[in-house]
Amino acid sequence: MPKSPQFQPVQPVRAYQRIVEQVEEALARGELTPGQRLPSERELVAQFAVSRSTVREALRVLESNGVVRSRPGDPNGPEILPFSQAALSKQVARLARVDEVTLSELIGFRMIMDGAAIQVASRLRTPEELDELEATLVAMRDAIDVDFDAFSQADLAFHELIARISRNSLIQTCNEVVRGVVLGLISDKIAHAPNSRALMLESLHHHAEVVDAIRTGDGHAAARIARQNMFDYYAGYVPDAEQQTLLALIED
Amino acid sequence: MPKSPQFQPVQPVRAYQRIVEQVEEALARGELTPGQRLPSERELVAQFAVSRSTVREALRVLESNGVVRSRPGDPNGPEILPFSQAALSKQVARLARVDEVTLSELIGFRMIMDGAAIQVASRLRTPEELDELEATLVAMRDAIDVDFDAFSQADLAFHELIARISRNSLIQTCNEVVRGVVLGLISDKIAHAPNSRALMLESLHHHAEVVDAIRTGDGHAAARIARQNMFDYYAGYVPDAEQQTLLALIED
DNA sequence: GCACCCAACTGGTCCGACCAGTGGACTAGG
């Protein structure tokens, strides 16, 4: 049976949108690469044959998407930026802010995500990477004596390394984005916790256990410990009822 | 030891950015909810005490972030939109387009992600939800006789249900976003595959096995089958070398 | 050779104007 023609609702295409499309397509085709410069606004006005207002609206869209950056007075024009996960984080943060996603969901997601990454990493890791993991543990130990920020930094390095070992940059990006959003929500509370040093020591201990399990190749154990650690670290900041849901995630 | 004051590099804040911030904060505080309308541009000019160009640049940023939508001639003014993952997908698609993320990474991510979701779902599922899963299998079977789009739709429903059962909307969002990007890259190839019907039947069979494993509560088996299915379904579209990496993900 | 200054740019913002649409009020017709 022949399909009836699929008519699309026709919508007016704004001029600034077509400018955005042209720039993004040039980027996709590789004609524009990070570090390069766009012509100045007034030059773009001539090339696109539109007014400066229109060019500027297009630039604002590109800028908010993390594609370019304009600086006043820069004679080289707007700069093409390398990809950054900042725009991604912004979207996830918005998602969390409008309460479509709760803190416990974010933490649950990290438990699942990080556990899976560690499980994969425990099978793919090379001896050299195992050494690197050990090194991050030392760095975390040292950071405890500095302050919470330093420890948080070292913890981030650990998780970045795990994501790298799992050979999937999406996992890494995903982890960092969600981690950033979670910390943005509660980092102040953690930093002011009276027993923050004890928490950090406990976390370090858990991380060491994870590395041990990775060394012996026991991915399930490593993932389980990692989830347990994540729970212990963050559970205090979510309502009791939702803690039960998170608890259920720990078991293998 | 007293901390030295943490000076931040001062950067000029553009007027349109402050407008964006004000709107987003109003949204975060719940003073603005989806469906509501913003005042007209000319009214905003008066309220913010800036020019219309500035108001418009702010609106363009909000619009590109999926926060509002302006329609020409609408006397009610710009509309506050409900959250949509479209903006999120756009960012991930950009990530994939600049080749920072390869197709095999996207698929590997889905294997890990979907496997984890299924594993969690197999423990949290209620009897009613199991019935729902069975129903989606029937829908998939029926869709095979229609066309690839219908099957793809039914497959999406299955994964959405899995994500819902896993009690974490982030997993659902994540899956849908990555799924959309992957399909955007290769859906045409799949649809024109000569053996597309055989592929769909095979996929259906795998899904049924997953549901069986969920029924018996064997989360590991369910996850493994799901990863295997994902691999079989998509592996043909990635280079041989990267197929090896994906194969390593299947085992538990 | 060095530090300084200046002019030619840049982007940020403002103003005023025109156009093609939209939608509600208002009116003529039943």
Next chain:
DNA sequence: CCTAGTCCACTGGTCGGACCAGTTGGGTGC
């Protein structure tokens, strides 16, 4: 009375010109 049609105030999209503060690079004076 209700309906159908018209009309107009207002919307957003685009344009052009203008001014300002800031950056930059080259020329100038020491």
